[in-house]
Amino acid sequence: KQWYQRRVRGKDTTPVHAVFGGRLVSTVTCSQCNSQSNTPETFLALSLDVRHSESVQQSFGKLCKKEILSGANSYKCEKCKRPVIATKQFRIQDTPNVLVLHLKRFQFGNFIGKLKNIIRYPDKLDISQWTQ
Numbered sequence: 001k002q003w004y005q006r007r008v009r010g011k012d013t014t015p016v017h018a019v020f021g022g023r024l025v026s027t028v029t030c031s032q033c034n035s036q037s038n039t040p041e042t043f044l045a046l047s048l049d050v051r052h053s054e055s056v057q058q059s060f061g062k063l064c065k066k067e068i069l070s071g072a073n074s075y076k077c078e079k080c081k082r083p084v085i086a087t088k089q090f091r092i093q094d095t096p097n098v099l100v101l102h103l104k105r106f107q108f109g110n111f112i113g114k115l116k117n118i119i120r121y122p123d124k125l126d127i128s129q130w131t132q
Helices: 002-009 015-020 056-063
Strands: 022-030 036-043 046-049 067-069 075-077 082-084 086-094 101-104
Touching: 022 075, 046 056, 056 101, 075 086
Parallel strands: 046 101
Antiparallel strands: 022 036, 022 086, 067 086, 075 082
């Protein structure tokens, strides 16, 4: 009951959010001035891309891997006042009490259908390397 009251007094307002709610933060870092932009996003479930993955941990790694923003996908830095090359990375800022994972097992494009690869998962999932 105490953890529920703590979460409700914060930003989470429903029992569902108190139990399943977490927060991802997207950090974009400018390659020119190293300024950072942090954008938080609440979630009730995390969707993991399981294409070319053998485990849940591998899919978590893909979710939280640094991505380069360049070319047509460049980042407009507020300090530099122009489009720049930047990195973007997701991290889990607030972990939920109960983590729900949605494994994206359907693929669209050239191949439309359900992926049949086996995804391993541990009895106890340590997500500390993907948290802030």
